Amino acid sequence: MKSTHIIMDRFVLALLLVLCLCVWCYGEGDMDVTPMEKTEKAALYNAIQGFVGNWWNGSDLFPDPCGWTPIEVLLLTSQASLLLHCYMSNLLLPFLAVLGADKGVTCDMYGGLWYVTALNIGPIHDNSLGCAKNVEFRPQLFELKHLKSLTFFSCFRSSHQHPISIPSNGWEKLSSSLESLEFRSNPGLIGQIPTSYGGLMKLQSLVLVENGLQGDLPRNIGNLTNLKRLVMSGNWFTGQIPDMFGELTELLILDLSRNLLSGYLPLTLEHLTSLLKLDLSNNQLGGKLPREIGYLKNLTLLDLRSNNFSGELTKSLEEMYSLEQMVLANNPIGGDLVSIEWQNLQNLIIFDLSNTSLVGEIPESIAELKRLRFLGLSDNMLTGNLSPKLATMPCINALYLNGNNLTGELKFSALFYGKLGKRFEAWNNSNLCYPFGLMSTSHIPYGVKPCQADVTLLEPSSETKLGGQNLNQNSNSMASLGFSSNSVVDGFCWFLPMVVLLLNGLII
Numbered sequence: 008m009k010s011t012h013i014i015m016d017r018f019v020l021a022l023l024l025v026l027c028l029c030v031w032c033y034g035e036g037d038m039d040v041t042p043m044e045k046t047e048k049a050a051l052y053n054a055i056q057g058f059v060g061n062w063w064n065g066s067d068l069f070p071d072p073c074g075w076t077p078i079e080v081l082l083l084t085s086q087a088s089l090l091l092h093c094y095m096s097n098l099l100l101p102f103l104a105v106l107g108a109d110k111g112v113t114c115d116m117y118g119g120l121w122y123v124t125a126l127n128i129g130p131i132h133d134n135s136l137g138c139a140k141n142v143e144f145r146p147q148l149f150e151l152k153h154l155k156s157l158t159f160f161s162c163f164r165s166s167h168q169h170p171i172s173i174p175s176n177g178w179e180k181l182s183s184s185l186e187s188l189e190f191r192s193n194p195g196l197i198g199q200i201p202t203s204y205g206g207l208m209k210l211q212s213l214v215l216v217e218n219g220l221q222g223d224l225p226r227n228i229g230n231l232t233n234l235k236r237l238v239m240s241g242n243w244f245t246g247q248i249p250d251m252f253g254e255l256t257e258l259l260i261l262d263l264s265r266n267l268l269s270g271y272l273p274l275t276l277e278h279l280t281s282l283l284k285l286d287l288s289n290n291q292l293g294g295k296l297p298r299e300i301g302y303l304k305n306l307t308l309l310d311l312r313s314n315n316f317s318g319e320l321t322k323s324l325e326e327m328y329s330l331e332q333m334v335l336a337n338n339p340i341g342g343d344l345v346s347i348e349w350q351n352l353q354n355l356i357i358f359d360l361s362n363t364s365l366v367g368e369i370p371e372s373i374a375e376l377k378r379l380r381f382l383g384l385s386d387n388m389l390t391g392n393l394s395p396k397l398a399t400m401p402c403i404n405a406l407y408l409n410g411n412n413l414t415g416e417l418k419f420s421a422l423f424y425g426k427l428g429k430r431f432e433a434w435n436n437s438n439l440c441y442p443f444g445l446m447s448t449s450h451i452p453y454g455v456k457p458c459q460a461d462v463t464l465l466e467p468s469s470e471t472k473l474g475g476q477n478l479n480q481n482s483n484s485m486a487s488l489g490f491s492s493n494s495v496v497d498g499f500c501w502f503l504p505m506v507v508l509l510l511n512g513l514i515i
């Protein structure tokens with residue numbers, strides 16, 4: 008009996024609390040306690056209409072776009088869920104996300120009035136308004152005088168029916184406020200980056216990912232010396248990386264991947280000594296890897312894969328002590344591995360030099376990389392015997408050596424093959440073999456033949472030949488099996504580092 012009483016009491020209390028809060032919410036709604044300058048409000052509504060359509064009259068932003076900002080502060084402190092219910096029933100906000108940094112409109116108070124500080128356009132949440140077919144930038148967007156953050160996500164969608172360019176004028180009005188500007192996944196956003204972006208002096212983050220943008224990268228982006236993040240991946244940018252980018256000495260992330268950039272790496276990049284991530288993968292960049300790249304001592308990610316770099320590895324790579332991921336695959340780099348002191352790179356986790364025209368032997372110094380999980384050396388012209396020490400790396404989880412000209416006996420244990428499974432590849436090394444004794448275990452490397460010396464012990468030459476042929480056929484089918492699984496396994500191996508990358512990206 009006593010316990011039900013307590014429950015009832017609590018129920019009544021909770022009910023009262025809900026009522027109380029709801030009354031409070033209504034009260035908040037009735038009073039216009041959060042005045043917004045008329046011109047600011049008009050500019051906001053007009054700008055939003057340009058993106059979502061004229062039908063939108065802001066009636067769902069009751070009593071005004073920022074009216075609920077103080078409620079949100081309260082939300083974080085107490086009774087979050089109760090208040091949320093109450094709040095939701097009053098203001099159904101199709102355009103705005105209720106919580107989190109990525110809601111539609113965020114405001115802040117300046118001199119007793121509310122001003123818009125962040126605007127997120129596009130279907131960020133299920134209940135966000137999408138952009139209209141005839142979406143347009145209206146000049147009123149630039150009248151938001153305290154706008155710090157502007158994001159467009161999947162807003163300019165059709166590159167065929169209604170392609171649209173970034174307006175070249177107006178941005179200068181945001182030059183003393185805008186800190187973050189993002190266009191993500193807007194295939195219908197075409198044309199060049201306006202040169203006026205070079206005047207957004209407060210900008211710390213410029214993100215232009217997966218749009219239809221084209222043309223040269225504007226030189227004067229190099230004027231934005233407060234930039235910490237510059238991401239322009241997945242567009243159609245052409246031409247060279249401007250020398251001026253070397254002025255961005257605060258930069259932590261530079262990602263120009265998946266474009267059509269060509270020419271050499273500017274030597275001025277050596278000034279970007281704060282850089283943590285440099286991703287220039289999937290472009291047409293060429294020339295030698297400059298020695299100056301070794302100055303980037305804080306770099307954790309260097310991704311230059313799928314370009315046209317040549318002229319051997321530069322020895323200064325061995326000075327990039329912070330590197331965790333070095334991915335240079337699919338470049339005609341050439342040269343050898345032996346001249347570099349790989350053991351210096353004790354932070355290396357992913358090391359991918361597949362398909363880089365390497366010759367010579369695989370140096371034992373690589374086996375000293377204590378954190379290495381992924382070693383990709385496939386599709387080169389590497390020769391010589393493999394050091395059994397490679398199997399002693401404590402973290403090694405994927406080792407791709409296929410498509411080389413390695414020779415001799417593989418001296419790894421059955422246990423090692425068992426641990427790596429299909430993440431060990433050594434096929435298409437015609438003079439490589441595994442010890443015959445290994446055949447008695449279930450762990451033999453795919454597509455590698457048992458060593459001849461052992462086979463000849465079994466005498467008649469004709470039978471040996473037959474056996475050899477059978478094995479060859481066998482190994483072929485296994486090789487193709489191994490090949491198809493390769494990409495899946497690769498994906499898996501990339502998963503963890505990618506998560507780390509993503510998280511880092513979010514933090515910054």
Ligand SMILES: *[C@@H]1O[C@H](CO)[C@@H](O)[C@H](O)[C@H]1NC(C)=O
Nearest residue numbers: 061062063064065066067068
């Ligand atoms: C705003 O639009 C809604 C429909 O979307 C309509 O019901 C409402 O009357 C309009 N309000 C004003 C002030 O025009």
Ligand SMILES: *[C@@H]1O[C@H](CO)[C@@H](O)[C@H](O)[C@H]1NC(C)=O
Nearest residue numbers: 202203204205206227229230
């Ligand atoms: C960028 O800086 C250069 C000098 O480095 C200057 O001449 C130019 O006017 C600046 N551009 C802008 C848009 O501020």
Ligand SMILES: *[C@@H]1O[C@H](CO)[C@@H](O)[C@H](O)[C@H]1NC(C)=O
Nearest residue numbers: 279280281282304305306329
């Ligand atoms: C490199 O990283 C270290 C440690 O995080 C930091 O103290 C140093 O300032 C960084 N160097 C540059 C040039 O940013």
Ligand SMILES: *[C@@H]1O[C@H](CO)[C@@H](O)[C@H](O)[C@H]1NC(C)=O
Nearest residue numbers: 269291292293294315316317
């Ligand atoms: C790659 O670089 C070589 C010179 O090293 C050049 O001859 C070739 O045209 C380049 N290929 C592409 C696709 O840029």
Ligand SMILES: *[C@@H]1O[C@H](CO)[C@@H](O)[C@H](O)[C@H]1NC(C)=O
Nearest residue numbers: 314315336337338339362386
């Ligand atoms: C190997 O790299 C070259 C560029 O050097 C590229 O054209 C080719 O597609 C790559 N091969 C594979 C299998 O990725």
Ligand SMILES: *[C@@H]1O[C@H](CO)[C@@H](O)[C@H](O)[C@H]1NC(C)=O
Nearest residue numbers: 388390411412413414437438
């Ligand atoms: C592989 O090495 C052998 C000598 O060990 C040599 O005869 C052969 O030409 C090489 N093959 C390739 C494709 O480099």
Ligand SMILES: *[C@@H]1O[C@H](CO)[C@@H](O)[C@H](O)[C@H]1NC(C)=O
Nearest residue numbers: 410434435454483486487490
């Ligand atoms: C092995 O290399 C040969 C060419 O030397 C190629 O035809 C074959 O496709 C390769 N095997 C696999 C499984 O890729």
